[in-house]
Each structure stands twice: as structure tokens, then as C-alpha cells.
Amino acid sequence: MLKNVAVVLLDNVAPFELGVLCEVFGTDRGADGFPVYDFSLCSLDGRPVRARPGFTITPTHDLSALDDADLVAVPAFEAGAPGQPRPASDTRPVEPITSDPQTSRELIEALQRAEARGAYVISVCSGAFVLGDAGLLDGRRCTTHWRYADALAARFPLAKVDPNVLYVADDNVMTSAGTAAGIDLCLHLVRAEHGSAIANALARRMVVPPHRSGGQAQFVEAPVPRTATAETLEPLLEWLVTTLDEQHTVDSLAARVHMSPRTFARRFRAEAGATPHDWLTGQRLLMARQLLEDTDLAIEGIATRCGFGNAATLRHHFSKRVGATPQAYRTTFRCDQ
DNA sequence: ATCATTTACCGCCATG
């Protein structure tokens, strides 16, 4: 059970990324039925650190708090002197800093202990470099902000860096892309720990989209109208989520929007960030999770309602993407009213 | 778990 959350604070911490962690895990919404966490902000020695824009943050703990944590989160730390914005004319590659003396031996060992005992260890943006310094990315799939992806791969050759996803969950080690993708990762975690209902409610509270899957591209190219009759697939997507129980094929969808299947598939990927079938499966699984939590429908019935031909197909995709069987998921998250 | 069949995906390339 996720209860104790510790955030690592180093100098030059990026406030937005830190803020995401504070918002999700450090805000007490217990009065509204949300989970409440023991939340600690941990600097190396317990003394204040300077945030990237130059202001000072007073931590609540030192590194020793990491040893009690179920979740250790590392926000981003950016290069440059605090309070010195990077001039637009500076086109040199961005260098995240996380190496000595910031990433101390004590921090590295604390992260390793956390990972070893099965605690979640997550990073936002360039926080991935700290995880890398601790050796936690070796042999693992991971990601970071697209600007740092090359640098991360170069610095940690054993890490399998995927530069084009929002976040990656590899066992208990999770990494996310730039800034806002940290929200998606946190919601993913909340969803895994507490279920869809709470994750969706939290997303609503934070006024962000309830679910962006980790595999979604960091870039979703905006459809720039080149002709006067510019089309967007948005209406199609809206219609699709209301007809998930029906059978949809690339051909039928292409016909619906008057495109060739090839062009449709290409446009879909560019706009939605996933292939048509992948996207559909993702939406169907979201619906399945909801039904598993909210109803007592048999798995077979849920499969039918969500557009999976049969229960076997639902189980197949559910296990693969959610990491649990539908039945186990229901047992964990079905509200006992 | 395994298999045969269908479907989806994507690189390639010709077309307008």
C-alpha cells in the first residue's frame, strides 16, 4: 500500500516538476475521500536548497527519510546558476546536471536500497539522470525530456531510452518525460495503486485529462490546416469512445472519414499519438477498468460491452497493459459501497 | 499453450 512518499531535493530543482509531486502526493484531500500520504521533502543534509529560479525551499527532512518511503520521487534539476535564465540565443545542447557533488554517495545508496526493497523509484524529466547515477536504469526501459534523451542514452549506455513516450514504468522504476508528463506518470501510479475511480477523480480535481497512456508520443503534432477544408479526427475520436462496443476496423473508420486506409492510419498516428488499433485498445481497457470497479458484470459481459470479442481477448490485453488479471483488478479496486 | 487465419502496421515508391 502506497503511504509514505519522499521527494529528493537538490539545488537547482525545477519548481514545476517538484510542484507536480507536491500536488499529487503532498496535498491532503482526505476530506474528499482521496488517499492521504506521509509526504516528505528531503535534501541531502536537511538544509534549504535553491530552486532553479533562485528562491529557497526549506525541506522537511534529510535523506534518512528515504528509508521509510514506499515511493521515492526525483524531480528535475537543471543546469546553470539559479536565477539565470538561459538566453534564447544559446543553442548549445542543454546539459542537465546531476553528477558530483550533487548526486552524493549517500543519495545513490538510499535510492538503491529503496529500489531493492521494492519501493517505487520515479523521476520527472531530467531527474532520470539521478536514477541513472544510482544504476537503476541499467537494463531498463526509461525516458526523459526529449531534449535530454540523447544525453541520457550517452551517459548510461545500458539504459534503454525511449525518447518518444510520456512515461515508462519498468517494474518499480518509472521515468517520465518533460514537465507535464510527470502528471501523467503520477496519475498512472495512483491508478495502479488506488484504481481508476480515484485516479479519474483526482484528474478532474487537478483539471487535467484523466488518462494519457505512457506510450503516447511526446509530440502530438497539431493539425495545421493547409487547406480551407481542414479536417481533424477529433469528432471521430469522440464518436469512437461512445461506440467502443462496436467492431471497428481501419478500413471502416477510413471510409467513415472519407480517406484511404493508408492516409487514415497515417493521420491518426500523427494526431492521436497512437495507431488506430492501439488507441482503441487503450480506450476499451479504460472502459473495462471502470466497469470492473463499478459493476458486478461478468468478465464476459464486460468484454462484450467494451468491444473485445470475448473474455479471452480482454484478459490478454488487460494483463499485458495493466499488469493484472481483470479478476484480480476487480478484487483490489471494487468499492464495497 | 498452440495454431491457422485475419488484420494492422509501416517502409517504400509512384502519382499528382
Add this chain to the structure above:
DNA sequence: TTCATGGCGGTAAATG
């Protein structure tokens, strides 16, 4: 020339 299009075929994945 550049660009979106869309047909083709090999391969991967989904389906039942």
C-alpha cells in the same frame, strides 16, 4: 522542388 496521398508487400500482432 516539395508535399500529401494512397497502393503494395513484408512482417508483426491480434483473433478465435
